[in-house]
Amino acid sequence: GAVVSQHPSRVICKSGTSVKIECRSLDFQATTMFWYRQFPKQSLMLMATSNEGSKATYEQGVEKDKFLINHASLTLSTLTVTSAHPEDSSFYICSARVWTGNYGYTFGSGTRLTVV
Amino acid sequence: GENVEQHPSTLSVQEGDSAVIKCTYSDSASNYFPWYKQELGKRPQLIIDIRSNVGEKKDQRIAVTLNKTAKHFSLHITETQPEDSAVYFCAATMTNNAGNMLTFGGGTRLMVKP
Numbered sequence: 001g002a003v004v005s006q007h008p009s010r011v012i013c014k015s016g017t018s019v020k021i022e023c024r025s026l027d028f029q030a031t032t033m034f035w036y037r038q039f040p041k042q043s044l045m046l047m048a049t050s051n052e053g054s055k056a057t058y059e060q061g062v063e064k065d066k067f068l069i070n071h072a073s074l075t076l077s078t079l080t081v082t083s084a085h086p087e088d089s090s091f092y093i094c095s096a097r098v099w100t101g102n103y104g105y106t107f108g109s110g111t112r113l114t115v116v
Numbered sequence: 117g118e119n120v121e122q123h124p125s126t127l128s129v130q131e132g133d134s135a136v137i138k139c140t141y142s143d144s145a146s147n148y149f150p151w152y153k154q155e156l157g158k159r160p161q162l163i164i165d166i167r168s169n170v171g172e173k174k175d176q177r178i179a180v181t182l183n184k185t186a187k188h189f190s191l192h193i194t195e196t197q198p199e200d201s202a203v204y205f206c207a208a209t210m211t212n213n214a215g216n217m218l219t220f221g222g223g224t225r226l227m228v229k230p
Contacts, residue, residue, distance in 0.1 A: 045220075
């Protein structure tokens with residue numbers, strides 16, 4: 001249980017275009033979804049926290065107009081990278097807190113974005 | 117906010133030896149400390165976790181210890197095998213609020229030499 005489905009797993013896009021990444025909670029309701037970015041050989045860094053029905057909270061240094069987050073339902077959160085540039089190439093992964101007898105966290109499978 | 121430091125950044129051991137990775141955290145209110153194994157291009161995989169009401173937890177070859185006073189926790193892998201080679205991350209958070217995210221350490225690249 002407590003599965004988050006993330007799509008796409010890989011995407012290659014041209015500079016200047018936009019890419020949407022989806023995370024769906026399959027068997028639980030996620031009022032909050034965390035979006036992380038991981039550059040090669042680095043740790044997972046929180047970009048933003050999305051909250052169902054309200055505006056996302058962005059970490060310092062993350063441009064909210066570039067990384068659009070929508071969390072319109074309890075089972076779907078999306079991250080749109082707008083006007084992508086090569087420096088946006090990274091591994092993007094979502095996460096949600098879940099209850100499985102105790103609180104823990106589950107992760108999507110990640111999206112490898114390459115901007116050419 | 118929470119800050120998690122992890123050491124060492126790389127660790128090379130001989131197969132069969134033990135490996136120890138250490139983390140410190142800054143927020144004394146944190147109560148949940150998971151450890152993840154991540155292989156290239158994959159999601160972090162939970163291997164063990166510990167909550168603040170216990171000091172030690174073991175699962176076969178893997179153990180975690182927590183010292184709340186010193187605010188540090190450690191991962192111990194015994195009888196290492198080549199398939200243990202991966203990047204390991206520690207993390208910390210308070211689980212009492214849905215808005216509390218995991219804060220990750222910088223990661224340790226473990227290499228187990230046959």
